[in-house]
Amino acid sequence: LTTVREIYRDRECFLGKEVQVGGWVRSVRDSKSFGFLVLHDGSFFETLQIVYEDKIDNFAEISRLNVGASVLVRGTLVLTPQAKQPFEIQAEEIRVEGASAPDYPLQKKRHSLEYLRTISHLRPRTNTFQAVFRVRSLTAYAIHRFFQERGFVYVHTPLITGSDCEGAGEMFQVTTLDLNDPPRTGDGAVDYSQDFFRKMTNLTVSGQLNGETFAQAFRKIYTFGPTFRAENSNTTRHAAEFWMIEPEVAFADLEDNMELAEAMLKYVIRYVLEEAPEEMNFFHTLIDRGLLERLNHVVNSEFGRVTYTEAVRLLEEHNDEFEYKVAWGCDLQTEHERCLTEKIFRRPVFVTDYPKEIKAFYMKQNPDGKTVAAMDCLVPGIGEIIGGSQREENYEKLLKRMEELGLEEKDYEFYLDLRKYGTTRHAGFGLGFERCIMYLTGMGNIRDVIPFPRTVNNCEL
Numbered sequence: 001l002t003t004v005r006e007i008y009r010d011r012e013c014f015l016g017k018e019v020q021v022g023g024w025v026r027s028v029r030d031s032k033s034f035g036f037l038v039l040h041d042g043s044f045f046e047t048l049q050i051v052y053e054d055k056i057d058n059f060a061e062i063s064r065l066n067v068g069a070s071v072l073v074r075g076t077l078v079l080t081p082q083a084k085q086p087f088e089i090q091a092e093e094i095r096v097e098g099a100s101a102p103d104y105p106l107q108k109k110r111h112s113l114e115y116l117r118t119i120s121h122l123r124p125r126t127n128t129f130q131a132v133f134r135v136r137s138l139t140a141y142a143i144h145r146f147f148q149e150r151g152f153v154y155v156h157t158p159l160i161t162g163s164d165c166e167g168a169g170e171m172f173q174v175t176t177l178d179l180n181d182p183p184r185t186g187d188g189a190v191d192y193s194q195d196f197f198r199k200m201t202n203l204t205v206s207g208q209l210n211g212e213t214f215a216q217a218f219r220k221i222y223t224f225g226p227t228f229r230a231e232n233s234n235t236t237r238h239a240a241e242f243w244m245i246e247p248e249v250a251f252a253d254l255e256d257n258m259e260l261a262e263a264m265l266k267y268v269i270r271y272v273l274e275e276a277p278e279e280m281n282f283f284h285t286l287i288d289r290g291l292l293e294r295l296n297h298v299v300n301s302e303f304g305r306v307t308y309t310e311a312v313r314l315l316e317e318h319n320d321e322f323e324y325k326v327a328w329g330c331d332l333q334t335e336h337e338r339c340l341t342e343k344i345f346r347r348p349v350f351v352t353d354y355p356k357e358i359k360a361f362y363m364k365q366n367p368d369g370k371t372v373a374a375m376d377c378l379v380p381g382i383g384e385i386i387g388g389s390q391r392e393e394n395y396e397k398l399l400k401r402m403e404e405l406g407l408e409e410k411d412y413e414f415y416l417d418l419r420k421y422g423t424t425r426h427a428g429f430g431l432g433f434e435r436c437i438m439y440l441t442g443m444g445n446i447r448d449v450i451p452f453p454r455t456v457n458n459c460e461l
């Protein structure tokens with residue numbers, strides 16, 4: 001089969017030639033002796049118009065087709081300079097593969113994104129989601145290329161684990177016990193020693209801890225896999241199941257970490273602009289005016305850098321605009337992050353050296369005793385897209401911090417071992433894949449960049 005994308009990109013070469021295409025009907029119109037059938041074939045969000053005449057023997061069958069039917073078409077490509085679409089196919093033969101019922105939900109009109117979310121099994125057939133999910137696929141590939149070209153080893157970290165990397169307690173429990181009537185210990189607590197793994201386990205919130213073990217063996221590694229968070233936040237940027245990319249590099253510090261993150265984001269932006277120019281233009285025109293200028297500016301300029309302390313000072317001048325007032329020690333809210341990137345810096349910014357109280361146990365403690373060598377990358381329109389840090393490589397300091405936070409030493413023995421056997425300075429970060437796709441496409445809701453989103457109150461399909 002020839003694809004619609006090939007025809008769009010290389011129309012001269014198909015001109016006057018016979019082609020075969022296969023796709024799904026977007027609309028059918030017919031008059032007495034001829035008709036128009038518009039289809040999309042999954043190679044491109046643009047559609048292809050087919051003209052057919054009553055000389056084909058199933059003229060009536062084609063004219064009666066409902067939207068959504070699948071067809072195979074053989075015909076000749078002709079240019080139509082006067083028409084809305086630049087070319088069309090004059091059909092010699094149209095074969096119906098599968099008819100479509102008249103109640104097909106995607107009729108020929110604009111459907112809202114909210115409505116399309118209720119039919120996530122059919123929305124990939126629309127222009128917008130054709131573009132979104134193609135860019136999502138290309139971005140995943142670009143990320144692998146970026147790391148593989150630089151000699152990073154791809155590690156598959158486990159999805160079921162006994163640890164809570166971020167220490168936020170936002171985990172989905174994994175159990176085979178009947179929680180209506182679980183076995184209990186003497187003091188009445190659920191007896192997890194009788195559970196499948198003989199202990200309490202959960203879906204991973206991050207692959208980092210396992211990733212670090214491989215970084216201490218391969219020096220440069222990355223993970224790219226699903227992560228799960230039972231965050232009870234119903235926002236446009238939080239999903240319960242999302243994908244994260246987590247590089248980890250031995251002999252690297254916070255500065256190296258930021259350089260890597262900036263290079264990765266620029267590489268990915270360039271890649272999609274080059275490999276999916278039509279899709280990116282589609283987003284620019286229909287979803288987010290200004291997207292292309294913004295992304296082109298980003299690849300050609302340096303990201304901003306600011307310490308948390310300095311960021312708070314800058315933000316305090318905007319306190320009258322905020323619902324939550326900023327003060328040193330507070331976690332930055334989305335409104336603050338957006339103010340920093342959209343009003344103060346007007347580009348992506350790394351915020352570094354956060355107070356240790358609002359960051360995870362594994363971050364390297366700064367000499368001031370108050371802050372840690374953390375870095376978050378914030379971008380306009382979204383806020384945080386990357387969270388990372390240099391890691392505490394000192395055994396005693398790490399153990400002391402874990403004790404302060406009440407972490408069970410036995411759950412993290414393997415992690416402490418890394419500080420016992422040839423510890424190194426090291427750093428890494430996590431890029432939220434969906435937030436990255438939102439940034440690249442201008443789509444405003446995380447539910448619209450995940451094929452089958454899982455968010456609070458929603459686990460359909």
Ligand code: 4AD
Binds near residue numbers: 206207247387388
């Ligand atoms: O900042 P976070 O929690 O960092 C970590 O998990 C570290 N272990 C990463 C590391 O250093 N290896 O999460 C990293 C990123 C965030 O910046 C955000 O982009 C994304 O993951 N993220 C989410 N994306 C969608 N839905 C959620 N609920 C998310 N929570 C975090």
Ligand code: MG
Binds near residue numbers: 386387
């Ligand atoms: Mg974070």
